[in-house]
Amino acid sequence: MRIALVGAGAMGEALLAGWLAAGWSTEDVVIVEPSQQRADDITARHGVRAVDLEEASGADVVVLAVKPHQVESVLGSISNRLGPESVVVSIAAGVPIRQLEELLPDGAAVIRVMPNTPALVGQGMAGVVRGTAATDGHLATVQGLMDAVGRSTVIEEKYLDALTSVSGSGPAYLFYVADAMIEAGVHQGLTRAEATELTVQTFVGSAAMLATGRAAATLREQVTSPAGTTAAALRVLDERGVRAAFLAAMEACVTRSREMAN
Ligand SMILES: NC(=O)C1=CN([C@@H]2O[C@H](COP(=O)(O)OP(=O)(O)OC[C@H]3O[C@@H](n4cnc5c(N)ncnc54)[C@H](OP(=O)(O)O)[C@@H]3O)[C@@H](O)[C@H]2O)C=CC1
Ligand SMILES: O=C(O)[C@@H]1CCC=N1
Numbered sequence: 001m002r003i004a005l006v007g008a009g010a011m012g013e014a015l016l017a018g019w020l021a022a023g024w025s026t027e028d029v030v031i032v033e034p035s036q037q038r039a040d041d042i043t044a045r046h047g048v049r050a051v052d053l054e055e056a057s058g059a060d061v062v063v064l065a066v067k068p069h070q071v072e073s074v075l076g077s078i079s080n081r082l083g084p085e086s087v088v089v090s091i092a093a094g095v096p097i098r099q100l101e102e103l104l105p106d107g108a109a110v111i112r113v114m115p116n117t118p119a120l121v122g123q124g125m126a127g128v129v130r131g132t133a134a135t136d137g138h139l140a141t142v143q144g145l146m147d148a149v150g151r152s153t154v155i156e157e158k159y160l161d162a163l164t165s166v167s168g169s170g171p172a173y174l175f176y177v178a179d180a181m182i183e184a185g186v187h188q189g190l191t192r193a194e195a196t197e198l199t200v201q202t203f204v205g206s207a208a209m210l211a212t213g214r215a216a217a218t219l220r221e222q223v224t225s226p227a228g229t230t231a232a233a234l235r236v237l238d239e240r241g242v243r244a245a246f247l248a249a250m251e252a253c254v255t256r257s258r259e260m261a262n
């Protein structure tokens with residue numbers, strides 16, 4: 001199966017690296033990048049070939065990993081060259097299936113995916129929406145690509161903005177919290193190296209506990225001894241409205257995702 005990755009930016013490169021680490025051959029994946037410097041960097045780092053859009057459109061799976069406002073012009077360039085069995089996968093936030101299908105010939109197979117950057121280390125989470133003409137085979141192919149770099153779930157399109165606010169953008173919230181904890185540790189007298197090691201391993205350990213399936217609230221309660229240190233810290237987080245801030249932040253994420261649909 002030949003895959004063409006159109007746009008090898010932050011998310012595109014994470015998927016590319018994940019696929020190669022999962023066993024895809026560098027012969028099977030090509031990239032399209034307008035910046036020669038970026039194309040050279042990706043080629044040097046990953047050993048894949050950079051091609052033009054015309055060649056890319058002959059691939060079995062064409063993955064659009066360009067910014068949402070660039071999708072229309074890319075689809076305009078490839079729409080008449082897609083093979084009859086090809087599937088177009090868009091990872092662009094906000095751009096609905098309807099709009100993607102309008103930009104392609106009738107009957108073109110389209111699948112919309114919202115991945116996240118942990119795909120780079122094989123721990124991604126992706127929401128997958130099936131287009132009108134995509135077959136079971138297309139869906140299985142695309143889920144296979146996402147499952148190779150983590151997990152995927154098929155979801156109704158009306159929930160994809162919500163999924164974006166949890167798993168698509170989610171890694172950024174966690175990196176933000178990690179960064180804040182590291183700086184707070186430094187404030188308390190730890191070296192940055194010490195604060196970083198402590199924070200990173202705390203994230204790794206906590207994620208592993210969550211992955212056992214125990215409820216987040218239960219795990220939090222188990223750390224919170226009566227009248228202890230954690231209760232004192234969580235009280236401040238509540239007083240400063242951190243939970244409410246997450247609600248508002250994720251609502252803003254959903255609103256922005258909806259705005260991005262043309
Ligand atoms: N970053 C993330 O965590 C996630 C991103 N996404 C989605 O992925 C897409 C890419 O986001 P992200 O990787 O962050 O953005 P980047 O800007 O890092 O990547 C976009 C890449 O596409 C390239 N590009 C622009 N125009 C073309 C073109 N005509 N043909 C081929 N390549 C082109 C850009 O090159 P240049 O810079 O030279 O213009 C750039 O390298 C977005 O639609 C976003 O919504 C989805 C889930 C998560
Ligand atoms: O910030 C963005 O728009 C993209 C989509 C999800 C994560 N990053």
